[in-house]
Amino acid sequence: MTTIAIDLGGSRIKIGLVADGKVLKSTMLDANSGHGLQNRLTTIEDTIRRLLTKEEIEDTKGIGIAYPGLVNWKEKRVIQGNGKYTDAPSVDLEKWAKDVFQLPMIMENDANAALLGELYYGCGHGAEDAVMLILGTGVGTAAVMGGQLIRGKHNQAGCLGGHFPTEINGRPCTCPGRGCIEANASTWTLPRLIKEHKDYMQSGLCEEKMIDFKTLKEYVLIQDKVAVDTLDYCTKTWANCIISLIYAYDPEVILLSGGVIKFGSILLEPMLEYVKKNVWTPWGKVEFRIAENTEHSVLLGLHWLLNKS
Numbered sequence: 001m002t003t004i005a006i007d008l009g010g011s012r013i014k015i016g017l018v019a020d021g022k023v024l025k026s027t028m029l030d031a032n033s034g035h036g037l038q039n040r041l042t043t044i045e046d047t048i049r050r051l052l053t054k055e056e057i058e059d060t061k062g063i064g065i066a067y068p069g070l071v072n073w074k075e076k077r078v079i080q081g082n083g084k085y086t087d088a089p090s091v092d093l094e095k096w097a098k099d100v101f102q103l104p105m106i107m108e109n110d111a112n113a114a115l116l117g118e119l120y121y122g123c124g125h126g127a128e129d130a131v132m133l134i135l136g137t138g139v140g141t142a143a144v145m146g147g148q149l150i151r152g153k154h155n156q157a158g159c160l161g162g163h164f165p166t167e168i169n170g171r172p173c174t175c176p177g178r179g180c181i182e183a184n185a186s187t188w189t190l191p192r193l194i195k196e197h198k199d200y201m202q203s204g205l206c207e208e209k210m211i212d213f214k215t216l217k218e219y220v221l222i223q224d225k226v227a228v229d230t231l232d233y234c235t236k237t238w239a240n241c242i243i244s245l246i247y248a249y250d251p252e253v254i255l256l257s258g259g260v261i262k263f264g265s266i267l268l269e270p271m272l273e274y275v276k277k278n279v280w281t282p283w284g285k286v287e288f289r290i291a292e293n294t295e296h297s298v299l300l301g302l303h304w305l306l307n308k309s
């Protein structure tokens with residue numbers, strides 16, 4: 001069955017036509033998430049109509065929407081974002097999908113959708129107990145136990161691993177807390193981390209206008225002390241997040257995804273080494289797998305949910 005999947009990312013919106021576990025067509029547009037969701041709906045509608053023929057839209061079973069925040073999947077509404085599309089809780093997306101495309105709609109947290117996409121159409125194949133760690137702008141997590149997606153009483157289980165607190169009086173986060181995993185190690189916090197280093201003014205990084213993990217990797221490769229120390233701190237912080245996820249959800253496999261993961265062994269090797277050294281799993285070793293469809297796993301997960309509904 002064919003489905004339309006919309007991934008409302010913080011910086012980009014991905015839209016795809018998905019059939020039989022494959023993304024047939026997809027496109028992206030700027031999210032402008034700081035300006036709200038209601039303002040983007042006409043553009044999203046226009047983009048879908050440009051991407052798909054009239055026949056393709058008529059042939060679809062439904063629309064799946066992923067949101068980067070807390071989602072009430074039963075009521076098909078956004079509970080709360082995190083500075084992204086702040087008007088989303090008041091936007092009736094089910095009504096929009098029905099009015100504009102005459103289609104039913106489902107909604108899910110984006111990390112949950114990404115995990116389902118990889119579990120059923122990617123690297124997670126065959127796993128019944130899995131956890132996903134997504135290193136993107138922030139840190140996303142999701143968990144499946146016994147084949148069931150973990151959502152919890154208030155739809156906030158599994159998906160808030162990036163906000164596991166690690167420090168008292170730590171750095172302020174985008175959530176109400178301080179010292180969270182993503183406040184300590186993520187793309188959005190990276191410029192702050194680097195500036196806090198005592199040798200920052202001696203590092204070439206102080207000349208850089210834009211600092212992300214690509215920039216950091218370049219400086220790690222030339223053995224810049226600030227870059228090396230910062231990457232070490234980040235990999236250990238993410239490793240601690242993985243260890244907490246293992247204790248919370250007891251998975252057989254950890255799926256790793258997100259734009260930061262693509263920086264490869266320079267990041268993965270120390271992170272996984274730290275997990276192996278410090279985790280307590282008397283039964284054996286948790287397996288690690290890298291996401292196969294980083295760009296499309298959210299769209300694929302929405303497709304799976306729509307076909308299941």
Ligand SMILES: [Zn+2]
Pocket residue numbers: 162163173174175176177178180181183
């Ligand atoms: Zn937080």
